[in-house]
Amino acid sequence: MNESRTPSSSPSQPSLTERRKAATQLDIARAAMELFTEKGPDGTTAEEIARGAGVALRTFYRYFRNKQDAVGPLLASGGARWRELLAATEPGTPLLQALEAAAVTSLSPQDAAAEEALHGTRTLLRAAQEDPALRAVWYRVNQESEEQLLPVIADLTGPGADPLETRLTAAAATDAIRVALELWSTTDSPTSGPGSPSALAARGLRHLVG
Known part of the structure; x- marks a missing residue:
């Protein structure tokens, strides 16, 4: 049976509760990032992260399993932006x-x-x-990003696309971005120009996907 959806139940329009939940998660993630930058993960406790985000410790554990898990939303934001831009690509590109x-x-x-x-x-x-x-959180974020990339690539390639090629492309593209960021993190290169994440990602995509 088909039922009309209200705007709040549409996948493209999160409900107020979902928006509040996402905002709280992001506040916690930012507090964790600041503390990790200042003290490192080992020197930071979940209690300190909760306090920094202005939430109760039980609220922290409602959203995250441990302190490392708390930075997941920030690590995932770049992939979400990439997929958003990709989905808006001009047809035929x-x-x-x-x-x-x-x-x-x-x-x-x-x-x-x-x-x-x-x-x-x-x-x-x-x-x-x-x-x-923390490394496990990073790998999980990339795995989830790869899975979310599949329908975007399928839409760009059209209904006749080979499912194997689509999956391989999603895996290769995700790994190209991951490796670019990991390599950049081992250097002191700036965020633009040669050696930057964008330059390394472009090189990686040409090698892997091409």
Whole structure:
């Protein structure tokens, strides 16, 4: 039976409750990022993160399993922006060109807040080298991003696309972005120009997806 949906139940229009939940998660994630940057994951407690976000400890654990898990929303935001740009690609654009253009735009900070967010990602990826729990969050975020990329690529390639090629493309493209950010995090390269995340991602996409 078909039932008409109200705007609040539409997938493209989150309900007020969902928006509040997302806002709380982001507040907690930002507090965790600040503390991790200042003290490192080992020197930070869940209690401190909750206090920094202005929420009760029980609220923290309602949304996140542990302190490392708390930065997941920030680590996932770049992939969400990439998929959003990719989904808005002009019809008929070659897939590799679309993937590269969206990646370069999403990894090129346009303001001070985006610049700070990218540097925050570098801090987290450096910490993840010595923190298995944080590294697991990063890998999970990338796995989820790959799965969410599948329908976007399927839409761009059309109904006749080979499912195997679609999955391989999603995996290769996601790994190209992941490796670019991981490599950049091991350097002191700036956020633009040679050696930047956008430049490394573009190179990676050409090698893997091309």
